[in-house]
Amino acid sequence: MAKFNSVRLDPDKCMGCINCIKRCPTQAIRVRERKAYIISDFCIDCGECIRICPHHAKLPVYDPLSVMANYEYTVALPAPTLYAQFNNLEDTDIVLNALLKVGFDDVYEVSAGAEIVSEVSRKYIVSHPEGRPFISTACPSVVRLVRVRFPNLIEHLLPISSPMDVAAIFARRRAMEKTGLPADKIGIIFISPCPAKMTSVKAPIGIGRSEVDAVVAIKEIYPMLLPLMSDSKENQDIADSGKIGISWSKSGGEASGLLNDNYLAADGIENVIQVLDDLEDEKISQLDFIELNACPGGCVGGTLTVENPYVARAKINHLRKYMPVSKGHDTSDTNAIFIDREIDYLPVFRIGEDMKDSIQKMAAIDALQKRFPGLDCGACGAPTCRALAEDVIMGRADENDCIHLLKGYISKLSKQYQ
Ligand code: SF4
Ligand code: SF4
CATH class of the missing domain: 3.30.70.20 (Alpha-Beta Plaits)
Incomplete structure (x- = not known):
């Protein structure tokens, strides 16, 4: 990969x-x-x-919006978080039509992909009780975290693609049918709240390749959309999702779309780690579903947004009032919805070639750590004394990067030459 x-x-x-x-x-x-x-x-x-x-x-x-020029026909894939950036929005079609005015030829809502994922997840969780609790695979950072730090929990990852990837597949198909163009002339462009989506497009996990061609930041397109937004009679009827789809933008939104109360939703990477630790310790194994988002508040807290995540949440709640629960979607094409590659453990933190090597290195790290002052001051450039000891034994640093050890060494030298 x-x-x-x-x-x-x-x-x-x-x-x-x-x-x-x-x-x-x-x-x-x-x-x-x-x-x-x-x-x-x-x-x-x-x-x-x-x-x-x-x-x-x-x-x-992320990609610049000028990437649109690389394609004959472009489809915007707005993340549901985009709607949370605007004041007093009561109709998502106002945003979707503004995307057409920016220059996209078509728009396919990721919230429509989210409703497909919600429906398929609901059925999958009911029919696979042995795999519970399932962990959501929508946040790319969480999937990566599980893969490198929690190998025992990989089997709990829900084997369903993210709403972005599902939406991209259906958007490209629709564009090919409409235009007759080959796939490579069509640009599927995701409008993203966070840079991790760029990683999941360039280096996908669970699928061979993403159908998304480029990832543009919400904060880049936002100022262009503002002057183009109007509640005009000319607006096309594009919106194809309801409360369930747009709620994916905030923590707890994905889980509430499962219509099952036996879930936990946590956001913010420290909280996510705590939940995964508890799950590994079997403290919360009675749950059916665990929704985890690395960003605070969920996707509304992504670093490519413009609005404060708490205000954004309130705006989504306001918008929800004007929407149906969800729209009907065809969920029969399971090849487009389920992941098709096994998610495997990536042992990036393993320190040895084999068990014997690991034990020897661990002993060397323990011994070296004892020589450091234990202040975790960060002056060496590593986050903790333990991390510096690991870096030294792995050949990434020198023990004299520790200023306390270096001071002792210099003072010993100077005494020798007095
Ligand atoms: S804090 Fe920065 S370097 Fe660390 S995992 Fe997150 S994105 Fe990567
Ligand atoms: S060392 Fe300081 S200035 Fe440099 S990237 Fe980290 S936080 Fe920013």
């Missing part, structure tokens, strides 16, 4: 302040020579470092 991360560093802006190394949930960041860098294998694209960096040195990766 291709390796890709949707966060990059602007080295000119990075001050080496170490704020990000402390916040990364997988200890993927180090600071060397006053610049942060990401150990790509460890990164799950959660976006926490983008949120926390006081100097805006961590940047999300």
Whole structure:
């Protein structure tokens, strides 16, 4: 599988302040020579470092809107979170028609894909009691986290594609039927609340390839949509989803679409980790479904949005009042809806080649850690003394990166030469 991360560093802006190394949930960041860098294998694209960096040195990766020019026919795939960015919105068609005015030839709502996923998930959970509790696979960062840190929980991942990928398949089919164009002349462009979706398009898990061709940020398209939004009689009737679909934008929305109260919904990467720890310890195994979102508040908390996640939630609640529960969708094409690749464990945190090597390295790490002061000060550029010890034994750092150890070494040297 291709390796890709949707966060990059602007080295000119990075001050080496170490704020990000402390916040990364997988200890993927180090600071060397006053610049942060990401150990790509460890990164799950959660976006926490983008949120926390006081100097805006961590940047999300996404495509420019000009990518539309690469295709003869383009279909916008707006995430349900897009609707949560606008004040007093009562009709999603106002946003969908503004997307056409921006230059897209067609629009396929991801909330329609979400309603398909909700319906199929509902049936799947009822007919597979042995796999419960199922963990949602909609948040790419959560799937990546489970894959690298919770291998025992992989079997609980719901084997259903994300609403984005399901919507992309149906959008391309519809565009090909309408236009007669070959697939490669049609651009399926997702309008995203978070950069992790870019990773799931470039390096998908559970499917061979994503039908999404490009990922554009909500915050890029938002200012272009605003002047084009009007409740005009000319507006086409495009909206094809209801409350269930748009509610996926906020934490608890996916779970409520299952029409089953025996669920848990958690958001924010630290809370997600706590829930997965509890599930691994079999404290919450009686549940049917666990919805986890890495971003605070759910997708409305993504780093590519413009609205405060709590305000965005309120706006979705307001919009829901004007909508049907859901629209009818054809859910018979299971090939388009279920994942078709096994999700396997990615042992990026394994320290040895085999058991013997791992035990030896672990012993060396324990011994070295004891020589460090245990302050977890971050001055060495690693998040904890333990992480520095691991870095040294794995050949990624030098023990004298610890300023306390270095001070002792220098003072010993100077005594020798007195
Ligand atoms: S938080 Fe990280 S990326 Fe931002 S300036 Fe500090 S060290 Fe650099
Ligand atoms: S995106 Fe998340 S996992 Fe990746 S480096 Fe930043 S904080 Fe760590």
